Amino acid sequence: MSQPDLVIDYSDDCASCHERMPKRTKSQLAGTPALKIALVGSPNVGKSSVFHALTGRRVIISNYPGTTVDIFRGTAVLDGHSVEVIDTPGMYSLHSITEEERVGRAILLREKPDVVLHVLDAKNLERMLPMTFQLIEAGLPIIVVLNMIDEAEAHGLSIDIRKLSAAIGVPVLETAASLGRGMPELKQAILDFKSQGFIQPIVYDEAIENAIDSLVPSVKDSPPSERISPRSVALLLLRQDEQVRRLVAGEGNDVSTVDRVVEETMLALPQPPAYLLALNLQKEASKLASEVMTHRQTPGIRFNERLSRAMMQPLSGGIILAAVLLAMYYVVGVFGAGFLVGWLEKTLFGQIINPFFQNTLSTLIPVKPISDLFVGQYGIITLGLTYAIAIILPIVTTFFLIFSMIEDSGYLPRLAMLIDRLFKFIGLNGRAVIPMVLGFGCDTMATIVTRTQETKRERIITTLLLALAIPCSAQLGVIFGILSVSTGMLITWLGIIVLIFILVGWLASRIIPGERACFYMEVPPLRLPRLSNVLQKTYARLEWYLMEVIPIFILASVVLWAGDLIGLLDLLIRGLRPVVEFAGIPAAASVAFVIGFFRRDFGAAGLYALATQGILTGNSLLISAVVMTLFVPCIAQFSVMIKERGLKTALAIAGFIFPFAFLVGFVLNHTLKILGINL
Amino acid sequence: MNETDNDKIKCPFCGFEFDAVSSTGYCGSCPLAKNCKLLRCPNCAYEMPAEPKLFSAIKRLRRKP
Numbered sequence: 001m002s003q004p005d006l007v008i009d010y011s012d013d014c015a016s017c018h019e020r021m022p023k024r025t026k027s028q029l030a031g032t033p034a035l036k037i038a039l040v041g042s043p044n045v046g047k048s049s050v051f052h053a054l055t056g057r058r059v060i061i062s063n064y065p066g067t068t069v070d071i072f073r074g075t076a077v078l079d080g081h082s083v084e085v086i087d088t089p090g091m092y093s094l095h096s097i098t099e100e101e102r103v104g105r106a107i108l109l110r111e112k113p114d115v116v117l118h119v120l121d122a123k124n125l126e127r128m129l130p131m132t133f134q135l136i137e138a139g140l141p142i143i144v145v146l147n148m149i150d151e152a153e154a155h156g157l158s159i160d161i162r163k164l165s166a167a168i169g170v171p172v173l174e175t176a177a178s179l180g181r182g183m184p185e186l187k188q189a190i191l192d193f194k195s196q197g198f199i200q201p202i203v204y205d206e207a208i209e210n211a212i213d214s215l216v217p218s219v220k221d222s223p224p225s226e227r228i229s230p231r232s233v234a235l236l237l238l239r240q241d242e243q244v245r246r247l248v249a250g251e252g253n254d255v256s257t258v259d260r261v262v263e264e265t266m267l268a269l270p271q272p273p274a275y276l277l278a279l280n281l282q283k284e285a286s287k288l289a290s291e292v293m294t295h296r297q298t299p300g301i302r303f304n305e306r307l308s309r310a311m312m313q314p315l316s317g318g319i320i321l322a323a324v325l326l327a328m329y330y331v332v333g334v335f336g337a338g339f340l341v342g343w344l345e346k347t348l349f350g351q352i353i354n355p356f357f358q359n360t361l362s363t364l365i366p367v368k369p370i371s372d373l374f375v376g377q378y379g380i381i382t383l384g385l386t387y388a389i390a391i392i393l394p395i396v397t398t399f400f401l402i403f404s405m406i407e408d409s410g411y412l413p414r415l416a417m418l419i420d421r422l423f424k425f426i427g428l429n430g431r432a433v434i435p436m437v438l439g440f441g442c443d444t445m446a447t448i449v450t451r452t453q454e455t456k457r458e459r460i461i462t463t464l465l466l467a468l469a470i471p472c473s474a475q476l477g478v479i480f481g482i483l484s485v486s487t488g489m490l491i492t493w494l495g496i497i498v499l500i501f502i503l504v505g506w507l508a509s510r511i512i513p514g515e516r517a518c519f520y521m522e523v524p525p526l527r528l529p530r531l532s533n534v535l536q537k538t539y540a541r542l543e544w545y546l547m548e549v550i551p552i553f554i555l556a557s558v559v560l561w562a563g564d565l566i567g568l569l570d571l572l573i574r575g576l577r578p579v580v581e582f583a584g585i586p587a588a589a590s591v592a593f594v595i596g597f598f599r600r601d602f603g604a605a606g607l608y609a610l611a612t613q614g615i616l617t618g619n620s621l622l623i624s625a626v627v628m629t630l631f632v633p634c635i636a637q638f639s640v641m642i643k644e645r646g647l648k649t650a651l652a653i654a655g656f657i658f659p660f661a662f663l664v665g666f667v668l669n670h671t672l673k674i675l676g677i678n679l
Numbered sequence: 680m681n682e683t684d685n686d687k688i689k690c691p692f693c694g695f696e697f698d699a700v701s702s703t704g705y706c707g708s709c710p711l712a713k714n715c716k717l718l719r720c721p722n723c724a725y726e727m728p729a730e731p732k733l734f735s736a737i738k739r740l741r742r743k744p
Contacts, residue, residue: 043693043695043723044693044694044695048697048698070721089721090695100721407691407692408691410694412691412692413692413693413694416692434692434723434725437692438725438726442726524693524694536730536731536734537727537728539731539733539734540727540728540729540730540731540734541728543716543728543731544716544717544728547716
């Protein structure tokens with residue numbers, strides 16, 4: 001990936017605050033800028049395009065103080081005036097949830113911009129207006145920028161900006177920043193901007209308005225009210241925004257009145273105030289959008305929209321998901337793991353490469369333990385490279401190929417929305433969808449991403465479910481391969497894993513107390529995957545995967561060889577044997593579970609080899625696949641669990657997963673026996 | 680990657696556009712971070728491999744008049 005043409009140097013670490021401070025560059029203008037502008041808006045509305053259109057390349061990037069969030073600052077020159085421009089992270093509301101949203105709001109509160117550009121995706125005006133109302137309620141000096149107007153027009157949408165501006169009382173402009181359209185007008189509007197004073201766009205229900213009236217006297221002299229209106233502070237308090245409450249409390253201020261009013265309002269209302277406020281904002285937004293927006297039907301769009309909706313509805317979405325999984329099964333399981341692995345493992349490695357090296361190295365290195373390092377049972381060539389190239393490579397190639405097509409089509413966010421419904425059903429926070437979907441790529445990174453969730457409770461539940469029931473991409477590919485002998489077996493495996501996921505998630509969400517939160521996500525348009533893009537992504541993923549996996553597989557072979565040589569491996573396998581046999585799996589599979597801790601796919605590849613040797617068949621094959629999927633997270637994921645959740649929680653999760661995986665194997669084995677099922 | 684221009688990467692998960700330099704926000708805790716070639720969307724943290732050098736070279740060649 002080409003790096004941006006920026007002059008960035010993080011070598012000057014500020015010793016006092018540890019903030020990464022960029023070196024002064026030629027891009028920074030001397031002198032104090034005449035104006036300070038902040039760009040705010042939801043993710044994916046083209047804020048960065050507006051930012052770049054205003055600033056060109058005069059950009060510096062730094063962490064926002066006390067956070068890990070990067071923000072972009074640049075300088076624009078408007079009609080000879082130097083203007084500082086700050087690009088804030090995406091935020092959906094003034095009521096902040098994620099660290100990025102908190103930083104976005106902190107910029108509005110602390111940096112005191114002279115003009116706030118609220119950038120909206122013109123295609124989704126109705127969904128974005130609630131935040132506009134909030135910014136107006138806050139009394140911030142805003143200009144509304146309807147960006148991506150070209151795309152809105154292509155969708156047959158037109159917006160009456162004069163009517164919109166008159167209704168909300170702030171300037172409204174149309175732009176297509178990536179094309180430069182509307183930018184001269186925007187620059188002029190910034191220079192001409194005059195704050196029009198506070199207006200009140202929305203009147204809420206009586207109970208909420210009464211609560212606002214009661215709260216305003218207590219908050220009007222508080223620190224947040226220096227920048228945003230007391231009404232806005234009151235509304236944020238009613239939304240139970242902890243950060244704003246802390247700011248209002250300040251140093252020793254009495255907030256007992258505030259707490260009492262919030263509590264009484266919550267008791268008086270049938271639903272939480274945050275929910276009712278959001279509902280009210282959205283209702284007003286829908287009303288206003290219908291008044292200012294006209295929609296001309298364009299051919300070709302309706303099918304996409306209908307398909308998109310079908311993908312997110314429970315019934316049709318479930319059918320589409322089943323079709324996607326079936327396609328994956330045929331491409332990865334039947335073609336990749338069946339045909340390609342069969343040829344590579346049995347013919348190329350089994351009959352040509354491995355015998356050649358075994359004969360050559362046995363002759364060249366007469367000391368058996370040394371030659372075993374390369375061509376023995378756990379040899380670098382006969383185990384490490386055979387697993388990596390003959391088993392894993394064809395499976396992940398076909399998996400990455402189909403995954404890139406799915407990714408390029410825009411199906412993944414729709415899948416996330418579909419899964420969100422399931423999550424709500426089992427009482428989980430919808431925000432868990434993102435790390436869960438990411439877990440199908442790599443559970444290690446997905447565990448890190450759980451930090452985007454709101455509460456500790458949600459982070460623990462998601463980490464547990466990731467470690468327990470979400471196989472990573474390579475492991476998933478190999479499991480598809482192992483179970484490709486029977487569609488029924490694959491469906492049974494899927495059913496068991498989904499059932500355990502729901503059951504454990506449901507139980508955990510009931511055992512650990514806490515509240516749910518809303519889930520917002522931008523859904524980009526559906527598109528036909530481009531072959532060149534798909535091939536490029538597949539190649540990139542394969543390059544990355546092989547660079548990472550081959551050294552690990554070689555290292556694992558060496559460790560296993562050494563463990564075998566000193567008898568440690570035998571000890572481990574003997575220790576694990578009773579547990580494996582307890583679950584109804586042949587003892588020979590013990591080694592696969594031991595090496596599975598190095599990498600999930602390494603263990604799965606071990607099972608694959610046992611299956612091709614005929615050691616694992618029928619019921620034991622299904623039980624092994626289930627136990628291997630549920631069994632311990634790999635060493636990288638475990639270390640991240642310790643870092644993110646702490647040693648106690650990580651050990652508790654692993655302590656639950658180890659016996660639980662084998663217990664499920666045991667129950668499955670006996671259930672199959674009782675039912676007289678022989679797969 | 681779905682690039683809109685040289686500097687911008689479009690997240691295939693949420694559609695967010697970002698610069699390559701802002702893609703390491705989540706990497707601090709990862710034991711593989713040092714040698715990792717993956718890019719992460721700063722909006723949703725979805726990860727994707729960086730554009731292979733081979734493809735960049737081909738693109739550069741094609742751009743030359």
